[in-house]
Amino acid sequence: MTYAVGDTLPPFTIESVSPEAMKQWAVFLADPNPIHLDAEVVKAKGLGDRVINQGPINVAYMMNMLMRAFPGGRIAAMDSRFLDNVYGGDRATVTGKVAAVEGGAVTCEFVLEIEGRGMVNSGTATIET
Amino acid sequence: MSDLDDLPPAPPAAGTSLDGTAVFTISAEENAALCRSTGIEPAADGTAHPIYYYIATQVAMGKTVAGVCEACEFDVDDGPMMGSSGVRFDAPLQVGESYKVTGEILSLVRKRSRKLGVMDVLTYRLRLHVLDGTQVLETDNVWVLPRKEFAA
Numbered sequence: 001m002t003y004a005v006g007d008t009l010p011p012f013t014i015e016s017v018s019p020e021a022m023k024q025w026a027v028f029l030a031d032p033n034p035i036h037l038d039a040e041v042v043k044a045k046g047l048g049d050r051v052i053n054q055g056p057i058n059v060a061y062m063m064n065m066l067m068r069a070f071p072g073g074r075i076a077a078m079d080s081r082f083l084d085n086v087y088g089g090d091r092a093t094v095t096g097k098v099a100a101v102e103g104g105a106v107t108c109e110f111v112l113e114i115e116g117r118g119m120v121n122s123g124t125a126t127i128e129t
Numbered sequence: 130m131s132d133l134d135d136l137p138p139a140p141p142a143a144g145t146s147l148d149g150t151a152v153f154t155i156s157a158e159e160n161a162a163l164c165r166s167t168g169i170e171p172a173a174d175g176t177a178h179p180i181y182y183y184i185a186t187q188v189a190m191g192k193t194v195a196g197v198c199e200a201c202e203f204d205v206d207d208g209p210m211m212g213s214s215g216v217r218f219d220a221p222l223q224v225g226e227s228y229k230v231t232g233e234i235l236s237l238v239r240k241r242s243r244k245l246g247v248m249d250v251l252t253y254r255l256r257l258h259v260l261d262g263t264q265v266l267e268t269d270n271v272w273v274l275p276r277k278e279f280a281a
Binding site: 012014018020021024025028030031033035045055056057063068075077080081082 | 162166188211213
């Protein structure tokens with residue numbers, strides 16, 4: 001697939017962020033922080049009323065959008081900023097566009113947005129195609 | 130006069146080694162479970178999900194998350210928050226490959242934020258290597274450590 005500067009990338013959507021996946025990621029990350037596992041802890045800390053997605057899962061969603069947009073490509077570099085929490089049950093969508101094309105490298109800008117709340121992550125990446 | 134002049138400086142954490150001794154191996158079973166937990170199928174070409182840049186470096190670095198916080202004189206129960214994460218890959222991560230980690234804390238800077246009050250901004254760098262020492266990626270992560278003890 002060939003892209004030009006300004007082209008939008010196909011979005012990637014998670015219909016409902018999964019608390020079960022957070023339990024899996026607590027093991028993957030060897031980090032049993034209870035804000036990802038127990039909504040009562042989240043409430044007690046005044047952070048909301050649902051479990052909070054681990055930040056790296058949000059990065060994985062953004063990577064998934066890029067990998068689907070560039071089949072056979074390789075993420076060479078990526079920077080992500082964390083602006084707000086993603087909660088269990090959220091509908092999360094990654095959208096992006098092409099910012100630059102140079103040789104076989106495509107630079108993209110993207111955001112992760114939550115339905116009803118807006119942007120929670122943003123980033124840039126360079127894909128080697 | 131700085132608005133931080135009435136506060137003690139951030140602890141001298143810069144330079145703390147995060148070199149690990151553990152070996153992290155990306156298993157096919159875990160990679161498949163991880164991919165599916167994020168809404169995609171694992172790649173058929175033997176490459177692992179690139180988010181293993183974060184997982185492998187965190188799990189195999191020389192300190193736990195709580196240990197990194199402790200080096201910053203911060204209680205992990207006070208809630209460190211991810212600020213940003215960057216990665217530069219030299220090669221794709223591979224299922225079945227084993228990796229080790231080197232790294233260090235780059236800086237710990239005390240700031241005052243309208244939203245969070247006093248906070249320390251931690252920046253650390255980790256590198257992932259295959260076992261012969263060849264580097265496959267470098268990542269810089271920034272965490273925000275809210276210093277509730279300095280709340281007005």
